[in-house]
Amino acid sequence: MTKGLGIAALALVLMAGGAAARTAEPDGARVEASADGATLYFAGEIDLAGYNAFHALATARRGAKRLVISSPGGEVMAARLMASIVNRQHLAVHVEHLCASACTIVLMAGADRSMGPAARIGFHQSYVAALPPPPAVKESADSKISGNPRPAQPDAGAPGLFGDAMMRRIMADAGVDTDFIGHALATPPDDMWYPAADELLAAKAITRREAAGLVAGPSWAIGRAEATAALTGPLWDALRHHRPQQWGEATDDMWRQRNSGRTTGDALAIVRDTWVNRLMHEAARAPDPLVARLLDVEARRSRQARANGYRTCTANYAPSPGEAAADAAVNASEDAVLADLLALTRWKKPMSEDKAADLIATHLFDYGTGGQSPFARSTEERDCREGTRILERIAAQPEKQRLRLFRALLTFY
Numbered sequence: 192m193t194k195g196l197g198i199a200a201l202a203l204v205l206m207a208g209g210a211a212a213r214t215a216e217p218d219g220a221r222v223e224a225s226a227d228g229a230t231l232y233f234a235g236e237i238d239l240a241g242y243n244a245f246h247a248l249a250t251a252r253r254g255a256k257r258l259v260i261s262s263p264g265g266e267v268m269a270a271r272l273m274a275s276i277v278n279r280q281h282l283a284v285h286v287e288h289l290c291a292s293a294c295t296i297v298l299m300a301g302a303d304r305s306m307g308p309a310a311r312i313g314f315h316q317s318y319v320a321a322l323p324p325p326p327a328v329k330e331s332a333d334s335k336i337s338g339n340p341r342p343a344q345p346d347a348g349a350p351g352l353f354g355d356a357m358m359r360r361i362m363a364d365a366g367v368d369t370d371f372i373g374h375a376l377a378t379p380p381d382d383m384w385y386p387a388a389d390e391l392l393a394a395k396a397i398t399r400r401e402a403a404g405l406v407a408g409p410s411w412a413i414g415r416a417e418a419t420a421a422l423t424g425p426l427w428d429a430l431r432h433h434r435p436q437q438w439g440e441a442t443d444d445m446w447r448q449r450n451s452g453r454t455t456g457d458a459l460a461i462v463r464d465t466w467v468n469r470l471m472h473e474a475a476r477a478p479d480p481l482v483a484r485l486l487d488v489e490a491r492r493s494r495q496a497r498a499n500g501y502r503t504c505t506a507n508y509a510p511s512p513g514e515a516a517a518d519a520a521v522n523a524s525e526d527a528v529l530a531d532l533l534a535l536t537r538w539k540k541p542m543s544e545d546k547a548a549d550l551i552a553t554h555l556f557d558y559g560t561g562g563q564s565p566f567a568r569s570t571e572e573r574d575c576r577e578g579t580r581i582l583e584r585i586a587a588q589p590e591k592q593r594l595r596l597f598r599a600l601l602t603f604y
Contacts, residue, residue, distance in 0.1 A: 235452025237265030264292025274300035490586035504575030
């Protein structure tokens with residue numbers, strides 16, 4: 192069998208099955224005009240309702256000169272409709288916090304495209320439900336942009352195959368560098384590429400960088416201190432104490448999410464997911480007792496998923512009060528383990544990828560429903576179900592074997 196990328200994909204599937212399901216969707220979009228009517232503000236998900244609200248505001252404020260947008264994305268068609276307004280009314284577009292996924296369609300409609308000093312702009316392939324998922328794309332060895340890997344160029348036929356011809360044309364019409372477009376559209380739809388600001392500017396994805404943040408903003412704007420107040424508990428205390436730089440990144444993430452239309456609870460769930468994922472890979476080098484504790488937590492989450500009929504694996508999962516309490520208890524246990532991981536001063540020698548691949552191939556490759564290998568691509572719901580089952584299977588092994596298998600998965604996480 193081929194080692195490396197396929198194994199890494201499997202590890203992600205398995206751990207996704209063990210992670211807490213969340214329904215952190217943004218509230219309805221917020222729109223507002225500045226007091227002088229020169230600036231329009233939009234924050235939240237880009238959908239039909241958001242477009243309608245923006246359309247009404249832009250129609251009432253035809254003298255506006257700029258749109259300040261903050262959005263994690265949304266629906267492509269709604270974004271194209273918003274972009275048509277930006278184009279017709281010759282609005283400059285500014286990103287102060289976050290503009291990702293479909294939001295970049297709106298951004299590209301502005302002839303003048305600027306970003307604030309702490310803004311993040313994210314790109315990936317389009318979601319096309321009628322087509323199979325794109326093949327995994329190997330990461331370029333020479334490109335680690337702000338901690339985000341730049342994927343390699345896709346095959347020549349990929350853009351049309353995966354529904355990205357439209358986005359390629361939009362970016363090309365905006366004058367964006369061809370190589371940059373290729374890298375942006377090589378990022379799988381369930382991932383996000385956040386290029387560094389210098390690279391965005393060099394590729395003409397933005398035309399200007401602002402040296403200072405906006406002095407004024409919409410009525411719903413959240414300051415860093417207010418956003419950071421929600422980051423409490425053992426995990427965040429440990430991150431702040433042991434890794435101040437990463438703590439700063441976490442607070443910035445929370446600030447961006449809160450200013451992009453997210454509620455405090457939803458923003459916290461998203462930021463927590465990000466940092467749990469980042470720390471899971473480090474756990475591959477943790478001492479055996481900590482790895483055992485972490486596996487116990489993930490196996491417990493998997494048992495709970497099975498007990499509720501794998502409802503946690505379905506879209507728009509809405510937990511009952513009892514399920515919510517159980518999820519919160521598992522999260523608290525996971526946070527306690529990861530807080531201890533952050534305090535570690537001694538680490539084990541990492542397991543080689545070849546060894547990890549052999550362990551997974553030998554003990555897990557033939558596990559699946561109906562003889563289906565877990566390496567096969569499938570729906571997110573099935574991936575989640577299989578992930579929970581495999582984690583339970585690992586947890587049932589003798590202690591030495593279960594730790595080796597779990598550490599192998601963490602190696603590729």
